[in-house]
Amino acid sequence: MSAVRSLRKLGRAALLGPSPRHALPHAIEHLAKAHRAHHPGADLDILRRAYVLAESSHRGQTRKSGEPYITHPLAVTLILAELGAETTTLTASLLHDTVEDTEVTLEQVREEFGEEVSYLVDGVTKLEKVDYGAAAEPETFRKMLVATGSDVRVMSIKLADRLHNMRTLGVMRPEKQARIAKVTRDVLIPLAERLGVQALKTELEDLVFAILHPEEYTRTRELIRAHNAEPDPLDGIAEAVRGVLREAGIAAEVHIRPRHFLSVHRALAKRGGLGPCDFGRLLILVAENADCYAVLGELHTCFTPLMSEFKDFIAVPKFNLYQSLHTAVADPAGRVAEVLVRTRRMHRVAEAGVIALGDPHHAPGADRDGAGAAAGDAERVDPTRPGWLERLLEWQSHAPDPDTFWDELRDDLAQDREITVFCTDPGSTTPVATLHLPAGATCVDAAYARYGAAGHALVGARVDGRLTALGTVLRDGDAIQLLMAPAGTSGPSPQWLEYARTPTARIAIRTWIDSRPEEDGRADRADGTGRPSPVPGARTAGRDVCRGGDGAVSGTRDRHRERPAAVAAPGGAPVRLARCCTPVPPDDVVGFAVRGGAVTAHRENCPTVARMTAGGRTTVPVRWQASGAGCRVTLYAESLSRPHLLADLTEAIAGEGVAVVSAAVEPPREQRVRHKYTLELPEAGDLPRLMRAMREVPGVYDVVRATRGRRPSRGGEAPSK
Structure with missing residues (x-):
């Protein structure tokens, strides 16, 4: 009701018209008083001139409530003045609807009030x-x-504008109220939180709560009303705290800070019930940072602390500039009170956020409003480009259409915490970049934050020195190495959309995928999905690569056929190469007689040789002989998952003049993929060169010969090349 009475008072003052020339209009006397409370030396003449222009240009216009339209910019400006906004902001606030709703032009505003005011007015013009x-x-x-x-x-002006509109939303149709409340919930409230303007955020939350959840709001209101009808136990705890701090010689103010409606509702939902001390918190204000910790020491000494509730946002401020110590203590009667401890300057910033910091282009130490430098101004953080805003401005420029921008904006603003990770180059421990990412961000997000669209080339990552999956969620303080393929040799898979949390990454990935629709469903996709498919140009001798019960196997009808003799045995016995170790020259080989008078040749270090020898089997001497028939070998390639990897590997193999007999891709695990190839080499001596060529394919970190019982390890560190 106080807001309504204030509006009516402003309306009556506006109807009386402007005051005599150069006198302060009656309608802005309250505004001037609120402004001078924060800026005693402020020049009010520019506010007078802005009001005169706004009142004359809006004259004859009314709001849905029937009030003169001028009451709206006056109310918006008063909200900002009470939060401590400087004169330029208040001037622009008085004029913020003139260009949008009247005949006043932006050029007129610029000529009369300067470039800064016109920029702010233009910024909020719809x-x-x-x-x-x-x-x-x-x-x-x-x-x-x-x-x-x-x-x-x-x-700042837009948030105050929305707050006043929400206060007066009752004259709108219910469906329009709901639509405006949802946009406020999804966009404006998160922006108020990120800019640290808690005073606006909490009132907006309660207004949205009342519109979108009227039943819960009514129940919460009744709970608060019933609580307020009884003596508040926090009064006694607050007095006890004051006594403790007086005895310790610490100058401090101790206040009871009631929870707002939505906060009470959330506490009730979280705890299942509310005690008499749960409807508010103690707020302790002191002069210096050191006093905050002195207060904390006295509280934890003289009361029983609940250490699980302790948080130090002074040493580690929130990303919206918020600083305070949070704790909870129990008095001798067992009553638990939550406590906030902060300096008066921290309190001003906690309530008004960037509004309390004034003109972001204004050098610290000077004050155009004549109030002098505020305590601690020299240490203030320039709020013009916080990390989240930098990221938002970057990705919005790549949003292909308004719907994408709108959806991504709401998703981005839903992330209410931020982490910092340190990016290092492979082989180095010195950070080359500090990345500020939303909580929940992954290695994929880090790649796009670091490299922009070049993040497409990501093929792997190490977090704190350990190889990890691309979808790994990063934690605050992680050191990350991004393993990148050469430009143009790799790109994201659709699976990356499941890993990406930031709009920067999601938009870039979608753009890449949408620009290559013909590649969707190609055989290469097996690299990202684990669904194996025939390799172009591979000879499969009877049937394509297929999946088996233990992953992927390659089946051929001539699996047990004898190879052309490349190894000679005594007496000219037929020789075939053991499939468990696929020996090739110049491997040291040993033979064992098998049924039918044939001999199977194994590599000397094959585990089968050790087992058969231990079992009493007699070896047969065999040796390599010159042959133009070539040789067959099975290789495992261990790689990090990425699109087109299978095609790139096949191309590398073909480039060495080697024929693919069969190939298979096992389902990926933790972003690692194993490829199995059975290959026909023209010359056995070509094998080392072939393995080097395969290892040079981006994403491949190991290639090994097949030996039964031995495969590349998938756990921990990847083997070195």
């Missing part, structure tokens, strides 16, 4: 539906966010 149709809303937000990238005051 795009016309007649020009943009259904895309008007997402494109307006895109325009505002781009403007915010240069000056965060644009979004």
Whole structure:
């Protein structure tokens, strides 16, 4: 009701018209008082001139409520003044609807009030539906966010504008109320959180809560009303805390900070019930950072601390500039109180966020409003380009259409925490880049954050020195090495969309996939999905590669046929090469007689040789002899999964003049894929060169000869090349 009365008062003042020339209009006296409370030396003449222009240009216009339209920019500006906004922001706020809804032009604003004010007014001016149709809303937000990238005051005005509109939303149709409330929930509230404007965020949350969940809101309101009808036990705990801090000689203010409606509702849902101390928290304000820790020491000494509730956001501030110590203590009666400890400056920033930091282009130490440098200004963080805003401005420029932008924006803003990872080059431990990513980001996100569209070439990653899957979720403080293929030799698979958490990565991956529709479903996709398929040009001697019960096997009808003699045995006995170790020259070989008078030749270090010798089998001396028949060998290639890997490997093999008898791809595990090839080499001496060529294919980190019982390890570190 106080908001409504304030609006009516402003409306009556507006109807009386402007005051005499150069006198402060009655309608902005309250605004001027609120502004001077934060900026005692502020020049109010520019506010007077802005009000006169706004009032005259909006004269005759009314809101849905019937109030004069000027009451809206006045209320928006008052919200910002009470949060401590500087004069330029307030001037632009008074004028923020003039270009959109009246005959005033942006050029007029620029000539009368300067470039900064005109930039802010332009930043919050909506795009016309007649020009943009259904895309008007997402494109307006895109325009505002781009403007915010240069000056965060644009979004400050928009947040205050939305708050006043939400306060007066009751005159709208229910369906329109719901639509506006959903956009507020999905976009404006997360932006208020990221910009640290908690005072606006919490009220917006309660207003949205009342519209979208009226039954839960009503129950919560009744709970709060019943609680307020009884004595608050936090009063006694607060007084006890004041006594402790007085005895310790710590100057501090101790306040009871009631939870807002949505906070009470969330606490009830989380705990299943609320105690008498759960409807508020203690807020302790001190002068210096060191005092915060002194207070914490006294609390934990004189009361029983709940250490699981302790968080230090002073040493490690949140990504929205928020700083405080959080703890919870129990008094001798067992009553538990949550406590926030912060300096007065931290409190100002916690409530008003970037609004409290003023003009982002204004050098610290000076104050155009005449208030002097605020304590700690020299240490302030320039809010113009926080990490999340940098990422947003980057990916929005690549969003192909308004719908994609709108969907990705809401998804991006839903990430309410941020992590920092340190990117190093392979073989180095020195970070070359610091990446700020949303919580839940993966190695794929890191690649696109580091390299942009060149992140397509990612083939593997090491986190804290260990080879890991591309979908691995990164943690705060991780050191990551991104293993990249040469440009143009690799690209993302559809599976990467499941790993990507950031719009930058998702948009780049979708663009890549959409630009290559003919490749969807190709045989190469086996590399990313584990579904094996015939290799182009491979001779499979009877049937294609197929899956077996233990993964993928390659079947041939002539599996047990004898090879042309490349190994000689005494007496001219027929010789075939053992399939368990597939020896080739110049391997040391040993033979064993088998049924039918034939001899099977094994490599000397084959495990089968050790077992058969231990079992009493007699060896047969065999030796290599010159032969133009070539030789057959089975190789395992261990690789990191990526599209087109199977085709690239096959091409490398063909480039060495080697025929593929059969090939198989086993299902990937943890982004690692094993390929099995049975190959026909023209000359046995070509094998080392062939294996080197296969290892040089991007993504392949080991190639080994097949030996029964031995395969490349899939756990831990990848074997070195």
